[in-house]
Amino acid sequence: MDDKIKEAARILSGAKNIVGFTGAGMSAESGIPPFRGEGGIWNKYDPHSLDIEYYYRHTQESWNIIREVFYSYFNSAILKPNPGHKILAKWEKEGRLSCVITQNIDDLHGVAGNKHIHEFHGNMSRFVCSKCGEKFPATGIPLTETPPHCLKCGGLLKPDFIFFGEAIPEEAYYGSVHAAENCDAFVIIGTSGQVSPANMIPGLAKRRGAKIIEINLEPSTYTNNISDIYLQGKSGEILPQIDALMER
Numbered sequence: 001m002d003d004k005i006k007e008a009a010r011i012l013s014g015a016k017n018i019v020g021f022t023g024a025g026m027s028a029e030s031g032i033p034p035f036r037g038e039g040g041i042w043n044k045y046d047p048h049s050l051d052i053e054y055y056y057r058h059t060q061e062s063w064n065i066i067r068e069v070f071y072s073y074f075n076s077a078i079l080k081p082n083p084g085h086k087i088l089a090k091w092e093k094e095g096r097l098s099c100v101i102t103q104n105i106d107d108l109h110g111v112a113g114n115k116h117i118h119e120f121h122g123n124m125s126r127f128v129c130s131k132c133g134e135k136f137p138a139t140g141i142p143l144t145e146t147p148p149h150c151l152k153c154g155g156l157l158k159p160d161f162i163f164f165g166e167a168i169p170e171e172a173y174y175g176s177v178h179a180a181e182n183c184d185a186f187v188i189i190g191t192s193g194q195v196s197p198a199n200m201i202p203g204l205a206k207r208r209g210a211k212i213i214e215i216n217l218e219p220s221t222y223t224n225n226i227s228d229i230y231l232q233g234k235s236g237e238i239l240p241q242i243d244a245l246m247e248r
């Protein structure tokens with residue numbers, strides 16, 4: 001393992017343009033449970049409640065679950081970036097990392113200090129009005145009564161993340177494709193690779209010749225497929241170990 005971490009540090013030290021690609025495992029050490037596998041959210045809740053059609057037909061029921069899962073069970077106000085998030089922010093500041101493509105909606109890359117983030121599945125720290133499109137910081141909307149309504153037009157508010165059946169935001173999609181196709185090192189962190197179309201992005205980087213480094217607790221769909229280096233373990237521990245060995 002030590003040799004593999006050294007090799008990852010060597011590749012990343014020499015890279016001109018690193019892109020990070022993150023999933024739920026990235027935030028696990030910040031206290032957010034993953035979606036799949038042990039302790040996964042979808043073992044406890046029915047993902048159907050986050051189907052966009054279901055949401056509009058059964059808004060109250062859907063909001064009860066949204067509030068419980070996203071705004072109390074793992075509450076963004078009390079979440080903090082972990083050492084892994086901090087390393088990605090450090091690499092962006094140093095000019096090594098051009099952006100993070102994240103499937104996470106928890107805003108922790110932003111809180112850690114990354115500026116260039118493609119939020120593939122949106123961001124739970126904002127609400128969006130389904131009628132007028134206005135966006136509001138979630139902290140400004142009390143959830144004592146749900147569903148919440150737009151402060152401007154009274155329309156129904158929805159968390160500004162992607163429900164099942166919704167399209168990926170265009171900027172995030174095209175921005176991610178461009179980033180993946182133009183990097184020389186691509187770091188996949190804490191994602192099982194099971195959700196499309198996000199799971200297609202790493203393959204674009206591979207096809208253009210980028211080195212693929214993967215960090216995950218357990219093998220993913222990428223591990224024996226496109227990953228050049230697979231580092232098994234926690235991202236909050238492995239990223240600082242790589243960083244400590246990088247040349248500066």
Ligand code: APR
Nearest residue numbers: 023024025028034035036103190191192216217218234235
């Ligand atoms: N460090 C690294 N990897 C970890 C850690 C950790 N501390 N903890 C868990 N993992 C790994 C798990 O082994 C698993 O492979 O993170 C992965 C998380 O996978 P998923 O729960 O499937 O999450 P993700 O791939 O982000 O899911 C994609 O599915 O339901 C949707 O929209 C939701 O964005 C989400 C999408």
